[in-house]
Amino acid sequence: xxxxxQRRFSFEEYVATVRKKTGELLALPVxxxxxxxxxEAEQAQALAEPFIDLGTLFQLQDDVLDLYGDKGRGLMGSDxxxxxxxxxxxxxxxxxxxxxxxxxxxxxSGREETPIQEVKRAIDRFRDTGALDYVxxxxxxxxxxxxxxxxxxxxxxxxxxxxxxxxxxxxxIQHILE
Numbered sequence: 001x002x003x004x005x006q007r008r009f010s011f012e013e014y015v016a017t018v019r020k021k022t023g024e025l026l027a028l029p030v031x032x033x034x035x036x037x038x039x040e041a042e043q044a045q046a047l048a049e050p051f052i053d054l055g056t057l058f059q060l061q062d063d064v065l066d067l068y069g070d071k072g073r074g075l076m077g078s079d080x081x082x083x084x085x086x087x088x089x090x091x092x093x094x095x096x097x098x099x100x101x102x103x104x105x106x107x108x109s110g111r112e113e114t115p116i117q118e119v120k121r122a123i124d125r126f127r128d129t130g131a132l133d134y135v136x137x138x139x140x141x142x143x144x145x146x147x148x149x150x151x152x153x154x155x156x157x158x159x160x161x162x163x164x165x166x167x168x169x170x171x172x173i174q175h176i177l178e
Contacts, residue, residue: 011134014090018059019052026055030158050149050162057142058169060135063087065172067123068132077119083107087138092122092131099125136176143170 027048034044063086065071066079079086085107093100106118126132146152146166152159170177 011087011090011094011138014085014087015056015138018056018087022059023052023055026058027051046151047155047158050146050152053142053146054162054165054169057139057146057166060087060139060142061169061173064132064135064139064176067126068176069172071172077123080106080119080122081111081114083110087135088126088131089122091134092126092129095131095134096125096129132176136173139170139173140177 030051031044031048034047035041039047062071063079066086067077067088070076071078075081080089089103089107093103103122106114106122109115109118143166146162149159149162152162
């Protein structure tokens with residue numbers, strides 16, 4: 001968080017980071033299994049690519065769920081209390097850089113010092129200013145891309161696994177999509 005208040009927030013940069021972190025972590029076993037099954041390295045990478053999207057989808061869903069659902073942590077907004085920069089924080093600050101000082105101060109304050117009313121304010125602001133809609137729209141683009149993936153279409157069993165994971169990832173935020 002040290003340089004957080006001095007940077008311009010980019011949703012694309014956030015997504016690229018998530019793709020490298022959560023996305024590639026989910027793709028790795030698919031690529032490994034394809035290699036073990038005798039696929040060429042390039043083909044194994046192609047089979048794993050949709051799972052990078054799936055990992056990204058999971059992370060974005062998790063970010064939304066933290067503020068607008070139940071992550072099972074007993075406290076809405078745990079990511080804000082813990083000072084985590086989520087997709088919603090980045091989307092909001094990209095659209096509303098004038099809120100940088102307020103939001104960075106909130107993220108820096110530490111779990112015990114973070115006022116609940118400020119977390120509630122952030123949750124309301126993200127919904128009211130379009131950050132939630134922006135993230136949900138991005139999630140839906142990923143879902144669409146996964147459903148239309150030619151790589152997955154050609155591998156029916158892998159397609160079924162991916163679609164089941166999409167359904168499971170989306171279920172906790174279904175109430176937001178309706």
